[in-house]
Amino acid sequence: MMRPGLAFAAAWMGLSLPGAWAGPTRYPLVVENCGHRLTFEAAPGDAVTIGQSATEILYALGLGNRMAGTALWFNDVLPEFKAQNDRVPRLDNNAPSFESVVGKRPGLVATQFEWMIGPQGVVGTREQFHELGVPTYVMPADCEGKNNLVGADGTRTAPFSTEALYKGITQLAQIFDQQDQGAALVARLRGREEAAVARAKALNLPDASAVFWFSSADLDLDPYVAGQKGIPGYMMRTLGLRNVVQSDEEWPTVGWETVARSNPSVIVIARMDRRRFPADDFERKLAFLRSDPVTREMEAVKRNRIVIIDAHAMQATIRLVDGLEALTDAMAKLPR
Amino acid sequence: MILPPGRPLARLLGRIVLHGAWIALALAAAILAGVCIGETAIPVGTVWRTLANKLFDAGHALDRIDQGIVWNYRLTRAIVAACCGAGLAVSGVILQSLLRNALADPYLLGISAGASTGAVLVTVAGVGAGAVSLSLGAFGGALAAFLLVALLARASGGGVGPRAAGQIVLAGIAGSQLFNALTAFMITRSASAEQARGIMFWLLGNLSGARWDNVGMAVPVAVAVTSVCLWHARALDAFTFGTDSATALGVPVRRVQALLIGCASLATAVMVSIVGSIGFVGLVVPHAARFIVGVRHVRLIPAAALMGAMFLIAADVLSRIVVKGQVLPIGVITALVGAPVFALILVRRRPAR
Amino acid sequence: MMLAAHDLGWSARGAPILRGVSLEVPEGETLGLIGPNGSGKSTLMRLLCGVLKPEAGEVRLAGEPLARMSRRRAAQWLAMVEQQAETADRITVRDAVELGRTPWLSPLRPWSAEDDAIVAEALAVVEMSGLAARDWATLSGGERQRAHIARALAQRPRILLLDEPTNHLDIHHQLSILQLVATLPVTTVVALHDLNQAMSCDRLGVLQHGRLVALGKPQEVLSPALLRDVFGVRASFLTDPADGARIIRFHAVS
Ligand SMILES: Nc1ncnc2c1ncn2[C@@H]1O[C@H](COP(=O)(O)OP(=O)(O)O)[C@@H](O)[C@H]1O
Ligand SMILES: [Mg+2]
Numbered sequence: 001m002m003r004p005g006l007a008f009a010a011a012w013m014g015l016s017l018p019g020a021w022a023g024p025t026r027y028p029l030v031v032e033n034c035g036h037r038l039t040f041e042a043a044p045g046d047a048v049t050i051g052q053s054a055t056e057i058l059y060a061l062g063l064g065n066r067m068a069g070t071a072l073w074f075n076d077v078l079p080e081f082k083a084q085n086d087r088v089p090r091l092d093n094n095a096p097s098f099e100s101v102v103g104k105r106p107g108l109v110a111t112q113f114e115w116m117i118g119p120q121g122v123v124g125t126r127e128q129f130h131e132l133g134v135p136t137y138v139m140p141a142d143c144e145g146k147n148n149l150v151g152a153d154g155t156r157t158a159p160f161s162t163e164a165l166y167k168g169i170t171q172l173a174q175i176f177d178q179q180d181q182g183a184a185l186v187a188r189l190r191g192r193e194e195a196a197v198a199r200a201k202a203l204n205l206p207d208a209s210a211v212f213w214f215s216s217a218d219l220d221l222d223p224y225v226a227g228q229k230g231i232p233g234y235m236m237r238t239l240g241l242r243n244v245v246q247s248d249e250e251w252p253t254v255g256w257e258t259v260a261r262s263n264p265s266v267i268v269i270a271r272m273d274r275r276r277f278p279a280d281d282f283e284r285k286l287a288f289l290r291s292d293p294v295t296r297e298m299e300a301v302k303r304n305r306i307v308i309i310d311a312h313a314m315q316a317t318i319r320l321v322d323g324l325e326a327l328t329d330a331m332a333k334l335p336r
Numbered sequence: 337m338i339l340p341p342g343r344p345l346a347r348l349l350g351r352i353v354l355h356g357a358w359i360a361l362a363l364a365a366a367i368l369a370g371v372c373i374g375e376t377a378i379p380v381g382t383v384w385r386t387l388a389n390k391l392f393d394a395g396h397a398l399d400r401i402d403q404g405i406v407w408n409y410r411l412t413r414a415i416v417a418a419c420c421g422a423g424l425a426v427s428g429v430i431l432q433s434l435l436r437n438a439l440a441d442p443y444l445l446g447i448s449a450g451a452s453t454g455a456v457l458v459t460v461a462g463v464g465a466g467a468v469s470l471s472l473g474a475f476g477g478a479l480a481a482f483l484l485v486a487l488l489a490r491a492s493g494g495g496v497g498p499r500a501a502g503q504i505v506l507a508g509i510a511g512s513q514l515f516n517a518l519t520a521f522m523i524t525r526s527a528s529a530e531q532a533r534g535i536m537f538w539l540l541g542n543l544s545g546a547r548w549d550n551v552g553m554a555v556p557v558a559v560a561v562t563s564v565c566l567w568h569a570r571a572l573d574a575f576t577f578g579t580d581s582a583t584a585l586g587v588p589v590r591r592v593q594a595l596l597i598g599c600a601s602l603a604t605a606v607m608v609s610i611v612g613s614i615g616f617v618g619l620v621v622p623h624a625a626r627f628i629v630g631v632r633h634v635r636l637i638p639a640a641a642l643m644g645a646m647f648l649i650a651a652d653v654l655s656r657i658v659v660k661g662q663v664l665p666i667g668v669i670t671a672l673v674g675a676p677v678f679a680l681i682l683v684r685r686r687p688a689r
Numbered sequence: 690m691m692l693a694a695h696d697l698g699w700s701a702r703g704a705p706i707l708r709g710v711s712l713e714v715p716e717g718e719t720l721g722l723i724g725p726n727g728s729g730k731s732t733l734m735r736l737l738c739g740v741l742k743p744e745a746g747e748v749r750l751a752g753e754p755l756a757r758m759s760r761r762r763a764a765q766w767l768a769m770v771e772q773q774a775e776t777a778d779r780i781t782v783r784d785a786v787e788l789g790r791t792p793w794l795s796p797l798r799p800w801s802a803e804d805d806a807i808v809a810e811a812l813a814v815v816e817m818s819g820l821a822a823r824d825w826a827t828l829s830g831g832e833r834q835r836a837h838i839a840r841a842l843a844q845r846p847r848i849l850l851l852d853e854p855t856n857h858l859d860i861h862h863q864l865s866i867l868q869l870v871a872t873l874p875v876t877t878v879v880a881l882h883d884l885n886q887a888m889s890c891d892r893l894g895v896l897q898h899g900r901l902v903a904l905g906k907p908q909e910v911l912s913p914a915l916l917r918d919v920f921g922v923r924a925s926f927l928t929d930p931a932d933g934a935r936i937i938r939f940h941a942v943s
Contacts, residue, residue, distance in 0.1 A: 255375045255409075294405055344802075580774070584740055588761075632784065
């Protein structure tokens with residue numbers, strides 16, 4: 001999905017941005033994170049990450065040698081991080097137990113989701129860790145502008161923006177005294193994002209719209225689609241696509257009747273390794289769209305304007321820009 | 337006893353035709369209303385023309401998406417809703433009558449608990465690896481739970497006698513608890529809240545997946561369970577004073593109990609596997625029907641079937657229009673509407689003197 | 690014989706409740722069953738009408754084994770008024786009595802005017818015609834008992850089994866029910882508590898600890914010795930000057 005040429009160009013653009021080189025971190029460092037104030041006397045070691053996004057961000061910062069464990073995996077690790085990942089013990093593919101995390105005597109626990117570590121954390125609350133002197137860091141993308149105590153997947157009080165992702169990268173880089181790498185990574189991602197947005201804007205599409213279909217509990221049932229304020233909502237908004245789904249929830253269920261009658265120009269379907277529901281398989285999603293007596297009549301299906309994007313690119317991860325680029329490619333193929 | 341069957345039988349047939357006709361009309365009207373009202377606004381004219389096209393090959397030119405929605409989504413959904421409502425209500429009548437328990441409902445015998453376990457096994461625990469659908473898993477779980485409860489009831493000395501009904505209820509509670517615990521165990525063992533949510537949403541009842549293949553399943557089941565029960569209406573009446581009294585009145589109690597409870601359970605399991613466990617219909621509608629037509633099953637069963645069908649169609653319509661652009665779980669609506677109605681019945685049902 | 694029991698035995702969870710009971714009731718007879726609480730009267734009645742399956746022995750109706758008859762045919766022969774039978778359903782008295790027609794009806798043999806007449810007659814016999822439309826829940830214990838008897842009569846049985854039918858009744862209705870039972874052209878087995886009322890039966894059977902310890906004419910059966918051994922009372926026999934009938938007066942054994 002990621003084309004090396006473009007990535008290189010973006011990286012080069014990133015280099016020229018001001019502040020890309022930020023110098024060494026000065027300790028003691030105080031970080032405000034989702035209502036908690038964290039103080040670091042020195043760069044932490046033996047970090048544990050929960051959630052593939054947090055894990056891969058630390059790898060991208062070259063911190064594999066400072067990590068003592070990972071947990072909550074959705075896909076295989078990105079190929080470029082395989083060497084680092086092979087050296088770090090995997091505590092659990094799903095939620096790790098509190099003791100298995102604490103047992104690593106981690107200098108920091110970084111989590112992608114509040115439902116792992118947070119007020120209703122499956123692993124534990126932040127207070128539980130802090131009482132043992134273990135600092136915790138929650139990716140801002142999951143707690144800033146989002147209330148995780150409301151709604152099944154949490155409810156965003158403010159629309160998502162990649163700024164939250166960049167803030168998380170920057171703060172982690174600062175905590176681990178890797179600010180140069182952090183700034184470079186952010187600049188690289190930002191550059192690619194801006195390039196994709198510029199490309200999409202230049203297409204000047206009159207009324208392009210889209211729907212993101214993540215999965216369904218059963219193939220015929222109402223699908224889980226992306227709401228306005230979540231990450232796909234952000235992707236559509238920045239690229240100038242109208243989301244046909246009105247809900248503010250992260251992944252609301254909306255009937256096919258509503259989706260079909262709103263006749264979006266593009267249908268985005270998620271590809272994932274998970275196989276819990278039949279509709280997790282993107283092939284099954286495609287087959288449904290093409291065989292259901294109603295969806296097969298949709299413009300986007302008839303003209304095969306269906307984009308397959310990795311589910312991870314629909315989350316607050318460093319793969320998000322891959323999704324943006326794939327979507328822009330699809331938009332380029334739309335009729336003017 | 338001399339049997340002059342000619343005239344009463346003719347009168348009976350006449351009554352069946354007469355009542356059958358208006359019941360069919362009322363059902364058709366309810367289904368039509370369900371087809372006309374939906375998530376999005378489709379003009380009534382389009383609905384008419386779609387039906388004309390499909391039923392009489394009228395050849396109106398119509399938007400294919402609109403036509404597909406009316407014929408393949410809304411009509412199937414309304415028919416399945418009607419069948420589920422009727423099936424659940426009749427099952428509720430049977431269980432309340434046979435078990436002499438006003439609080440009995442079709443899920444009493446562990447069926448919905450078993451269905452959730454089956455669904456969770458398929459989804460969260462990944463049994464079948466995506467090849468087995470949610471509804472198949474639910475159907476398997478429902479049957480497994482019911483068989484377990486039936487065996488337990490038998491082993492605990494069920495059989496006939498006033499204690500038998502109590503034993504069945506207790507076995508049902510034990511079985512439900514067991515299966516609910518299994519479900520909770522599997523859900524807590526799984527990491528992703530998103531999966532658990534998929535199950536919860538489905539468990540609260542969901543008609544969005546109703547298609548023609550489900551109609552082909554739901555209609556025969558609803559018709560069969562209603563007919564079998566209607567055939568046994570007098571036997572059900574005979575349970576008024578308990579199982580011993582029914583035996584003394586010439587009812588083969590064990591056979592009737594096994595047949596009717598088996599029928600109700602099978603029907604409930606089928607409905608649960610199509611639409612999830614929609615609560616309240618099987619509990620409230622029988623009482624509402626009793627309030628209107630009395631306790632005699634000849635009238636109670638058709639009334640409960642009709643009211644259940646209409647209630648579920650109405651609840652389904654509501655679930656689609658209450659929040660715009662989003663469909664609520666129908667179980668939420670049935671409970672929200674059903675609870676106050678039930679309360680009203682309770683208050684108005686106070687002993688006469 | 691209209692009704693015959695042969696060496697009946699029944700036990701509950703291993704404990705024998707009834708053992709070796711044999712009796713024969715000829716057509717038209719009224720057989721009274723007496724015995725202390727827990728002696729097995731209700732159990733015997735339930736065996737006789739087929740609600741319970743005997744563990745040993747068999748019941749025959751006019752020579753035919755009850756076990757081999759269908760429930761429906763058995764119910765056309767036999768009606769039973771249980772000691773307690775209650776309902777929480779909102780039914781009327783007429784609804785309850787109409788249940789008696791169950792064994793005669795089927796989906797292909799629907800309710801007819803004849804059934805209406807039978808029900809009306811049964812209600813009249815127990816003097817409940819005026820209460821036909823009343824809610825069951827509003828009836829007194831005695832009224833319920835009479836309605837149950839009407840239900841059994843509506844069943845048009847050849848054999849009527851009554852388990853302590855006079856229990857809740859006032860003295861007027863006690864006497865009228867017993868009189869009615871005596872005049873009905875059906876074979877009757879009736880469990881009774883009041884030994885003086887039992888005197889009016891054609892024959893009496895006495896149960897003690899699940900065994901039939903005596904069977905015969907009331908005057909022969911109700912001897913001072915039996916009353917002492919079975920019921921634990923001393924009895925003196927008086928004669929009613931009005932009609933010369935024998936009356937028993939009971940005293941505690943000192
Ligand atoms: N199903 C049963 N299980 C256990 N014991 C029973 C059962 N039915 C009756 N009994 C016992 O059998 C005895 C006889 O009961 P019953 O026939 O009701 O006596 P009666 O009618 O003469 O008072 C009593 O001791 C009673 O407790
Ligand atoms: Mg008794």
